[in-house]
Amino acid sequence: MTSPSIRVVLAEDQAMVLGALSALLELEADISVVATTANGREAFDAVGRLKPDVLVTDIEMPHMTGLELAANLATNHPNVRTIILTTFARPGYLRRALDAGARGYLLKDRPAKELADAVRRVHRGMRVVDPALAAEAWNAELDPLTDRERQILQRAGDGRSSTEIATELHLSEGTVRNYLSEAIAKLGASNRVDAARIARTKGWL
Secondary structure, three states, X not given: OOOOOEEEEEEOOOXXXXXXXXXXXXXXXXXXXXXXXXXXXXXXXXXXXXXXXXXXXXXXXXXXXXXXXXXXXXXXXXXXXXXXXXXXXXXXXXXXXXXXXXXXXXXXXXXXXXHHHHHHHHHOOOOEEOHHHHHHHHOOOOOOXXXXXXXXXXHHHOOOOHHHHHHHHXXXXXXXXXXXXXXXXXXXXXXXXXXXXXXXXXXXX
């Protein structure tokens, strides 16, 4: 009897990349792409509806980032294993991905065959991480930001005012300013924009 295919949901907001990934994986006899999605919310809904074995997602996604998606699946669909496929070769992102529950972290510049192999290995319960990045992560700085500081700093770096951030996150403006001051101090930055730049460079946003 033939073994059932490994059922995969893909999440990627660039249509051409999404189509290429789907076509590549569909060439594998033991892998079946059951859904392709263009944002994190679509991916989360598809996982809930289709119950795949593996989710492959980028980090930067509309509506829900790949890291948020991995964390939500770890809580709500723990049997679905997540692989992050990204251009971000930064230890900070790798640490956050693993903390969020991702089982794999691959870079988009790796040979295409490695993605199929990673899907198989992650499906078997193994962890797959780009080896050079894994070695670098051992010596990387630890992320000093709290989740709330990260949420606020990310929005500040996108150009939102304290008032807009306070409204969106249901906080007072004073609380938002306090979180920003803490983040700026932790990062040794000169202002909120500089703090967001530093955090993004290190993979903490």
